[in-house]
Amino acid sequence: MSDGISTEKTMLVHEMVAAQAAAHPNIIALRWPGGELTYKQVHASIQRFARHLSGTRRAALLNDRSPELVIAILAVLAGGGGCVPLDNTYPKRRLDHMLADSGADTLLCRSHLADLVTIPTGCRLEILDDVIKDIDQADEPQFATEISAEDAVYVTYTSGSTGWPKGVAMPHRAISNFISWQVADSGSAVGWNTLQLWPFSVDVAFTEIFSTWASGGTVVLVTEDTRRDWGSLLRYVEEQQIHRIWLSFTTLYQLIEAAHEIKLYPASIREVITAGDQLRINDSVRDFFARTGAQLQNQYGMTECSIVTAKTLSGDPRDWPDRPSIGTALPNIVVEVVGEDMRPVPVGEEGEICIGGVCVPEGYLNLPELTAERFPFWQGRGARAYMSGDIGRLLPSGEIEFLGRRDTQVKINSARIELEEIEAQLRALESVRDALVTAHDETDEQFLAAHCILAEGFDLEAEQLRRELADVLPRHFVPARYYQVDSFPFTHVGKVDRDALARTVSR
Template structure:
């Protein structure tokens, strides 16, 4: 069954159970199902079945209604994060080809939509459709598009990952089978919709009959408020990147406030490190497990490792585990030949877990999605660009990147895109971006800029200019000027020499 069909099955089983809670408000499975049915009918009446639909909302119930309604209409949703700059959001809408942009009235006019796109308030669409018996959804199969999520691009242009239903249905089936959470258990709705983990967060909860606890932005930014919410709402499970887990663990250890109801913490998006604070957190959570999941946006989750038992015995840097059901992992050399266990190589993913590719970018798709004789039964593989090695126990150890890509606060960032934006500024002649690791184990971007002739590089002004084009996680935390860059013998920027200046 596809993800929205799993929701409908649970709606039939327990219509009056809460699908979501937000403060003192509750949305039952039947209420959410009914509103999403009305939206699906409105979209089909507008003739957009099979096409992308923009979804642009602040946190709340409307996100769930929009995502479910779009999928039931046979459309693919395009998540648009209100935290992103308007220009970047407009570029995503143009690139996706969305004919309809769903939003709230309060922020409806924020994005300058292109010709051919209609911005529509969700409440207006719902009020125009009467409650009707459930209608038959259009034919949707595993190859039908479910969403288009945009990631950073090395050329300075975001890339839209076109993900079909099949890989997502496989993921939800696997997640439900390997989670202790079931009917009535509560999962924190922590991830932004633009982060692909949000799909897993939403639908693995609904598919098992659970309840999502919505977190507003103010609470999300406060570790104390987040812990208080989890305790008040009896949250059993949460999905989050390592940097957020570390921040919560540090705060909990400092003040002695523990999210005591937590039993399952799933981290993804960044390399997991079991720090002293993380160990202390799990020593205070009765029997809780820590699950390290790995997967790029082009495949979603493809490997997993569960840590249980005494946290003092957990490794400092756990592996990324083994492939989930139907995912295939290959460690290949630069000629795409299999490497022996213990020999580092590029992690390539096969099996029915791959995205269709990058929307409207066939050349870029062809470089990352390949067919290699003798690998994956001759089917497609996705070249992750991640350096790994296969360990004797069959798990996979993550060793780093083969290129300039990095994860910042769980988001994938191509440093080349940040550099391209810097070079476009009139006061910058050239730019190079490197990564430094913080004491807490997170990562930050540091930009080195060569000033244009007669110009000055002022960090505050550079940041203001970048904020027009780039989301917060892509803006360097430090900006430094240099008269020229150190070069390697081949004439390239010596990034190792720059890193030594950090």
């Protein structure tokens, strides 16, 4: 854990970027297929658009892998606002809910995406098509506005048990602390290329951009077609001389398998950072890192607190453990394994991972009861904490071992999913009286299975259920398999036995 909480003022993220632009104006800051911008050009575009957005409190941005969107993110921050990233692959009803719930007063997107959402009253539309025009004009003066460390950098949404996602506003103090640590910990500097791979609706995408521009490196965008083909992505990594890349373990494993298949091991890779899954090391992973010489860092965090711990694996990959720990807490963050009384349990005993320090936000947007439950006051620390719902144990080394979830939240192909959210949407369907969902992680497949008690007069129509769920849930939330049951099994204490239900799924 990290007990010492520093009171020293940290630069805000957009200030870090501005400092690099002043120090290295002619270094390439952003590169994409077909173009590039220097730090001077990026800074001028940010300042020009920030001035235009002045007065914006919260700006929603539709996910669009483009230089305009990257510029817009920093412009929103420099103008004193916060970002609300929206995934344009989500169903319209879900996007409408997130846009309205977030309280966004501006929607930013390129023109071809403008019809994907319903713009609520009080929210204006701004088209991004011309954000980076006239980039060679005279220098733009620094736009100045009062910004508090408590103001939100972004609002991101995570799966919720009510049937709708829940939003979290991450303050500047949390993100500045994390990015400051990431810059100091990483080798990224002028001349380093970082691949921008994650969707902008996931907070890791902000880390890719912020930590690179705060260190004088180059952010390299990738097309969706390249991103979805592992062989093409590897070739792009080699072509662009990528030094650093963030991956979930699932995507890391797929990339490694592609590397072995096409016999391509980009020598430029120096750092691979994983987040979002339990990291597992096998011989295939060891061989890849032995061939590239890169180091592997396992970061642990969640939407509610961003990244809170890290463990770096370097040296001979043959010596890496099969299941690395999640490491120790970052500076100004407290991470402890606690019992029900929120007191630390002895070394080696299982407990819930509890998080405190500068990373903890005020709670969930518009959900006071859930906030009180998951963000309680930590008597032992005299401040708000976040109860992660993750089970872990403190090791004698001081590192923490991640053991799994204590509730119905699961990870499927790196996506965090509340099973109760899917169940709530199933129960809302005319043909379903009750439903439970189980998660399955087999050797070659991760999937969700829906177990449905049907309403009277209805037969199980799996394809129809898929279509109806796809209208309100992201694609990766929609179960792959459907089973009709007459009732659910119960444990001896009267609780639904999800494990017994899961065992009924055919292999």
